[in-house]
Amino acid sequence: MTADGSPTTTPPAIEMHDLGHAYDADLVLRNVDLRIEAGEVFGFLGHNGAGKTTAVNILTTLITPTSGTARVHGFDVVSQRREVTSMIGYLPSEVRMYPHMTARENLEFFAKLSGVADARSAVNRTFEYLDCGDLADRRVGSFSTGMRQRIGIAQAIVHEPRVLFLDEPTAGLDPVGVRQLRATILRLNDELGMTVFMNTHLLSEVAKVCTTIGVLDHGELIYKDTIEATTARFPDETSLEDIYVRMESVPT
Amino acid sequence: MTDLSTAPLDRIDEPVADGRMIDSARSRILTLARHEYRTAVRSRILVALLAIVITITAISVYIGSVDHRSKLADYEAYKAAARAGGITQIAPSLLAPLSLLRGSFEYLEIIGAVIAITLGYLTVSRERSNRTLALIRSRPVSAGEQASGSLLGALGVISTLIGVTAVVGVVCVGVIGNDWINAAQAFELLLAYLAAIVYMGVFYCVGAIATANTRIAANGLMIALAVWLIVVLILPQLGDTLDADNQLPGGLFSAIGLDRAGETTILAHFSAYENTRIGIEELSFAKHFERFAFAMTEVQDKYRGFSLGQLLNEKRNDIAWLLLYPTVAMLWLLRSFRRQPAIAPTS
Amino acid sequence: MIVTIARHQILALRRQRTFVMLLATLLVMTAFAGVLGWSSHRTILGVYDESVKLLASQGEPAPENPFRLKPTLSLLSNMVVYIPFIGALLAILLGHVSLADDETNGVGRLVFSRQITRSSYVIGKIIGAAVVLLAILGAGFVVSYLSLWIVNGVVPTMTDSGRLAVFYLLSWLYLMVFALIGMATVLLTRRRSLALLSAMGAWLVITFVLPQITSGLRPTQSLNPITDPVSTSQAFFRVTSHARSFSIVEQYKQMSGRVLETTTATSNLTTGVGVLAAFAVVLAIATIVLVQRHDYSTGTSSD
Numbered sequence: 001m002t003a004d005g006s007p008t009t010t011p012p013a014i015e016m017h018d019l020g021h022a023y024d025a026d027l028v029l030r031n032v033d034l035r036i037e038a039g040e041v042f043g044f045l046g047h048n049g050a051g052k053t054t055a056v057n058i059l060t061t062l063i064t065p066t067s068g069t070a071r072v073h074g075f076d077v078v079s080q081r082r083e084v085t086s087m088i089g090y091l092p093s094e095v096r097m098y099p100h101m102t103a104r105e106n107l108e109f110f111a112k113l114s115g116v117a118d119a120r121s122a123v124n125r126t127f128e129y130l131d132c133g134d135l136a137d138r139r140v141g142s143f144s145t146g147m148r149q150r151i152g153i154a155q156a157i158v159h160e161p162r163v164l165f166l167d168e169p170t171a172g173l174d175p176v177g178v179r180q181l182r183a184t185i186l187r188l189n190d191e192l193g194m195t196v197f198m199n200t201h202l203l204s205e206v207a208k209v210c211t212t213i214g215v216l217d218h219g220e221l222i223y224k225d226t227i228e229a230t231t232a233r234f235p236d237e238t239s240l241e242d243i244y245v246r247m248e249s250v251p252t
Numbered sequence: 253m254t255d256l257s258t259a260p261l262d263r264i265d266e267p268v269a270d271g272r273m274i275d276s277a278r279s280r281i282l283t284l285a286r287h288e289y290r291t292a293v294r295s296r297i298l299v300a301l302l303a304i305v306i307t308i309t310a311i312s313v314y315i316g317s318v319d320h321r322s323k324l325a326d327y328e329a330y331k332a333a334a335r336a337g338g339i340t341q342i343a344p345s346l347l348a349p350l351s352l353l354r355g356s357f358e359y360l361e362i363i364g365a366v367i368a369i370t371l372g373y374l375t376v377s378r379e380r381s382n383r384t385l386a387l388i389r390s391r392p393v394s395a396g397e398q399a400s401g402s403l404l405g406a407l408g409v410i411s412t413l414i415g416v417t418a419v420v421g422v423v424c425v426g427v428i429g430n431d432w433i434n435a436a437q438a439f440e441l442l443l444a445y446l447a448a449i450v451y452m453g454v455f456y457c458v459g460a461i462a463t464a465n466t467r468i469a470a471n472g473l474m475i476a477l478a479v480w481l482i483v484v485l486i487l488p489q490l491g492d493t494l495d496a497d498n499q500l501p502g503g504l505f506s507a508i509g510l511d512r513a514g515e516t517t518i519l520a521h522f523s524a525y526e527n528t529r530i531g532i533e534e535l536s537f538a539k540h541f542e543r544f545a546f547a548m549t550e551v552q553d554k555y556r557g558f559s560l561g562q563l564l565n566e567k568r569n570d571i572a573w574l575l576l577y578p579t580v581a582m583l584w585l586l587r588s589f590r591r592q593p594a595i596a597p598t599s
Numbered sequence: 600m601i602v603t604i605a606r607h608q609i610l611a612l613r614r615q616r617t618f619v620m621l622l623a624t625l626l627v628m629t630a631f632a633g634v635l636g637w638s639s640h641r642t643i644l645g646v647y648d649e650s651v652k653l654l655a656s657q658g659e660p661a662p663e664n665p666f667r668l669k670p671t672l673s674l675l676s677n678m679v680v681y682i683p684f685i686g687a688l689l690a691i692l693l694g695h696v697s698l699a700d701d702e703t704n705g706v707g708r709l710v711f712s713r714q715i716t717r718s719s720y721v722i723g724k725i726i727g728a729a730v731v732l733l734a735i736l737g738a739g740f741v742v743s744y745l746s747l748w749i750v751n752g753v754v755p756t757m758t759d760s761g762r763l764a765v766f767y768l769l770s771w772l773y774l775m776v777f778a779l780i781g782m783a784t785v786l787l788t789r790r791r792s793l794a795l796l797s798a799m800g801a802w803l804v805i806t807f808v809l810p811q812i813t814s815g816l817r818p819t820q821s822l823n824p825i826t827d828p829v830s831t832s833q834a835f836f837r838v839t840s841h842a843r844s845f846s847i848v849e850q851y852k853q854m855s856g857r858v859l860e861t862t863t864a865t866s867n868l869t870t871g872v873g874v875l876a877a878f879a880v881v882l883a884i885a886t887i888v889l890v891q892r893h894d895y896s897t898g899t900s901s902d
């Protein structure tokens with residue numbers, strides 16, 4: 001570590017060490033050790049209530065873990081919150097944004113909060129990049145789920161974060177919307193080198209988008225490996241869904 | 253399609269070694285303030301309440317101004333007749349144009365406080381219902397910056413309301429009452445309206461604090477309105493009801509035939525009762541605002557003829573409360589924003 | 600069906616913490632009104648006695664005691680203010696939660712996919728609210744009766760008890776208007792907060808704005824059961840005073856003052872009750888129509 005707390009060697013994009021969290025007496029995350037390198041697209045799987053969203057909330061500094069540590073590019077999510085938040089983008093599940101404001105107004109607001117000096121230009125570039133300029137000057141309250149999701153992604157990337165957190169990004173999307181989301185994630189990773197951390201239930205998408213997956217079961221990380229290695233490990237299973245169903249008994 | 257990576261962003265700042273980013277903190281606070289202001293003016297219910305206050309202010313000032321105009325004409329006629337008769341010692345006018353704004357201040361006291369509470373409630377509930385609190389807090393925005401920005405924006409909204417109300421009132425007094433206020437009166441009126449901004453600012457904090465500290469936002473609104481009910485209506489009402497002089501229309505002591513000196517002599521025998529009554533009134537922040545505003549606007553005729561320095565000295569107790577309440581409210585607001593969870597508990 | 604809805608409504612209200620707190624506030628203030636009446640009456644008599652002594656020492660004659668024959672029930676004069684303030688807000692809240700909770704929880708789809716008509720549903724809700732209000736004011740009657748007896752040491756006569764009962768029945772009718780306002784506003788908007796604030800806005804206009812427009816009463820004058828006479832000679836009032844009959848808060852205060860003998864107002868009780876009843880009936884019909892037209896097919900409404 002240097003004097004300012006930054007690491008001397010290249011740290012992983014995301015690192016959890018013995019991470020745990022409890023809501024009152026309910027332990028939802030237990031001793032999670034996880035390392036995700038820069039440039040990966042990581043799919044975080046698990047049943048409802050497994051602790052996936054809690055993990056994302058810790059990494060995005062929204063809650064403080066009750067035990068263990070978590071770092072983003074070497075910066076601690078608790079003691080170096082400002083550094084962490086300046087390099088992440090976050091799309092929570094079911095985001096609605098400000099319905100009485102236009103998409104442009106929403107994005108400019110969030111861009112400024114992220115420290116972008118020329119918010120207007122950044123927002124215009126983002127609209128172009130995501131090909132949703134037609135939504136720019138319409139009020140978000142009139143948007144469908146798919147449109148809101150696209151603007152949601154826009155606010156998450158307008159400040160060009162190094163790490164993008166997506167919590168159930170495909171929820172409520174139709175097949176066309178899912179396909180567009182997939183293409184966007186792949187572009188962000190491929191062209192900008194953005195690390196993507198994605199909670200999802202849609203295993204078919206995980207197979208097409210992610211480079212690495214992890215499986216959480218009742219707060220414990222029970223599996224983590226690349227997609228290729230996972231497919232090779234379970235040669236008899238024809239889909240990731242079948243593999244996932246078998247995973248609960250497989251040690252990491 | 254645009255390649256984001258070829259056009260690097262100009263950031264306002266980069267993370268610095270010592271963690272301080274003063275300039276960007278200012279930028280974030282101003283961004284939040286502008287956002288608060290813009291959202292407020294697009295809220296239908298807020299605009300409706302503002303319209304009610306401005307309209308009824310105009311009506312109440314109009315009613316008083318019409319009466320004032322005829323009394324002023326009578327006084328001018330008296331002066332003309334006195335001069336024509338060679339009288340040099342002319343009795344000063346007992347008319348106080350600023351006192352025509354009494355109704356305006358009473359509406360700010362009652363309805364203005366509800367507007368401010370609504371603003372505070374909306375600040376917090378909006379982020380919850382739009383699920384945008386996580387989007388704000390996952391950015392380098394501290395709870396203190398969020399509280400400061402929101403409060404600053406709200407004060408902007410409140411100042412706009414009060415500014416419009418002030419202009420409407422002064423113009424009504426001048427045009428309808430035919431009595432334009434002078435520079436000294438304008439300054440006293442300015443102080444009264446500044447007190448109104450502080451007063452409403454405190455109720456904004458009440459609305460935001462109550463909402464931030466309840467799981468269901470609507471319950472927070474009800475709690476804030478209950479506080480309003482007690483502070484603005486019940487406590488002053490108790491103080492007024494217990495006032496001996498208010499037991500008869502036109503005043504008890506007048507009906508008995510006692511002047512001010514006599515009233516003071518009699519009430520000295522009931523000091524415990526009077527102290528209890530005054531103590532109840534002292535608990536009400538609304539009463540302190542009212543007393544200060546009424547002194548500045550010559551509503552209470554015992555203050556007519558006082559210089560500004562004398563007025564401020566007389567009202568030093570109320571001024572102290574007008575400074576203490578907002579200080580406490582702001583600290584509590586900051587604490588509430590810090591403690592407010594960014595997300596609902598989930599697994 | 601109607602009875603089922605009404606019973607469910609009463610049960611749900613008993614578990615609403617905010618509602619229970621406001622109810623407790625009203626009952627405490629009702630008891631306090633008796634204490635206030637006793638305290639101020641005792642003090643005023645003392646003030647009069649001291650004034651007589653002071654005037655006598657100055658060689659002045661003793662003035663007539665304006666409080667010698669104060670009617671018993673006038674000790675509760677503050678209730679005439681507490682009902683339009685605390686009572687009306689309680690009634691708005693009651694009406695609001697009656698319908699808003701179902702909206703928030705999205706149970707409309709569960710209710711109307713069963714054999715119940717919209718009219719039955721809303722009439723059951725109105726009856727539930729009416730019964731709850733009646734029970735609250737019944738409790739208020741008991742508290743007032745006891746406070747007159749205990750605090751003032753005066754047992755109310757049959758006539759006084761009858762007047763007190765009439766006062767609380769009048770209050771029930773007045774508060775039903777606000778309960779219905781609380782219900783109707785829920786049906787006019789999807790947002791719960793907007794509904795509550797709209798109902799509050801209506802209350803502010805009725806309680807403070809209308810009396811200013813029709814009778815020149817400033818807001819703080821509305822807070823005191825005893826108001827100084829206000830000049831209404833301007834041309835403005837020659838027009839607006841015609842609307843005084845529709846200022847239900849003034850109608851209520853005048854009727855209450857007459858029933859409790861706290862004022863010498865000679866308002867026509869029949870006309871006043873008629874105006875209040877008309878408001879209540881119109882609002883009830885409006886609420887029923889709004890429920891008929893409301894879209895219950897969507898999920899939860901927003902806060």
